[in-house]
Amino acid sequence: MSLGHDAALTQLRAFLASAGLPFNSRLPPERELSETLGVARPVLRKALAVLEQEGQIWRHVGKGTFVGSRPLDTHADIAAVARRTNPAEVMRTRLLLEPEVAAQAAVGATPAQIQEMRNCIERSRSTESWRQYESWDNRLHRLVAEATHNELLLALLDTLNAVRRTVTWGRLRPDRASPPPDHHSFTEHEEIVAAIEDRDVQRARDSMRRHLEQVERKLLRPQSS
Amino acid sequence: MSLGHDAALTQLRAFLASAGLPFNSRLPPERELSETLGVARPVLRKALAVLEQEGQIWRHVGKGTFVGSRPLDTHADIAAVARRTNPAEVMRTRLLLEPEVAAQAAVGATPAQIQEMRNCIERSRSTESWRQYESWDNRLHRLVAEATHNELLLALLDTLNAVRRTVTWGRLRPDRASPPPDHHSFTEHEEIVAAIEDRDVQRARDSMRRHLEQVERKLLRPQSS
DNA sequence: CGTTGAACCAATGCGTGATTGGTTATCGCG
């Protein structure tokens, strides 16, 4: 019985119409459905592919076939994202976001915020461990984000940072050592804050980008001084 | 041997110092650690509680005890962010992110992804309701994000879109109407995809920015045709 | 040339049992 795939398609449509399944409900697996409809699996699959193309159903390996439109998988879970990504992607994303964030911070930063940024830099200079340094570094970058006065952007950057902290678990520095006084970030941080203080949008953007490029260089080649 | 809990605490500190465990690494379970240190579990637990209070370690049932600070579960509370932000901020953030996303998509998009983009545009032209149109529009923008091959960036954009949908939940369009055939987004979408297909990074960035600026204009003055 | 049937693959879901931090109870010892 060589039912053409067009015949199988009409038969499948009739089945769905008669079943009257609600949205997001699962319909029988392919093997079972092919037997109920009396068509071979490859033919049934072609018919299902048509319905999927039409947006009437969506399928996923291991889960099944469902009625309605595919729910976009919100990767909001930090740990799940951290598992899929890698340090290189994190840096690419920071380079995409943070220069523009610094630019907008140069527009909206309040004097109090700028003062707090300087405070962070000062304290980061006199830490006794990399761990403390990173704490002040994080706080500085978040202050820049707050200075944009964009709550949504701030939330996105918080998510990014949470992922960053999770994903860089492989890197272990000897916590005994402390950042050297000529650490490149010190002067770079000061350039960024100075640009923000001068309301120099372009310079804020550029200095942040240069800073992150340096960080990226260190990250990919940690042995280079 | 009644070792006071203070003695156990110093012993535990010595153990952690000698072990030199990296951040986010798990240390032995309580039962095992109590045996190696020669102290009873309740006493060890008190010492661990002190370290946890100090922020040096964090614990969770079923997972274990870990070095460092507890990973803050800012699991992107969409609703909370949506309450703090507003449509203008959403558009500012989209304008900050998506042009650069389009640029990177122009670099990494696969032929299959480009074909799928064209498919989205075609289907969005022949929808019968704004709701269906927005569904295809969302899918198109997400395809562009996927084409960057940056899982972290994709997750951030998903969060942004979730917030956007929540924020614009109040304003509903009459769903019986359908997008007019000369809707500005049609040609703009095609420009974006064409630029991506041509691997023209700058043009992809510019066309996406122009598109979003148009969307912003419509959003702020929805009555203007 | 298309259809069929079968086997295989990778991703997912599920159930079972082990592991782990947290809690409670009991006993020993001063």
Place this chain on the structure above:
DNA sequence: CGCGATAACCAATCACGCATTGGTTCAACG
């Protein structure tokens, strides 16, 4: 009584194996 050691138990989590499911390949058949 007070303090600590020991044990048992609880709930959350994880690790593992196994079945299921969509996706793919391939040989056989008409």
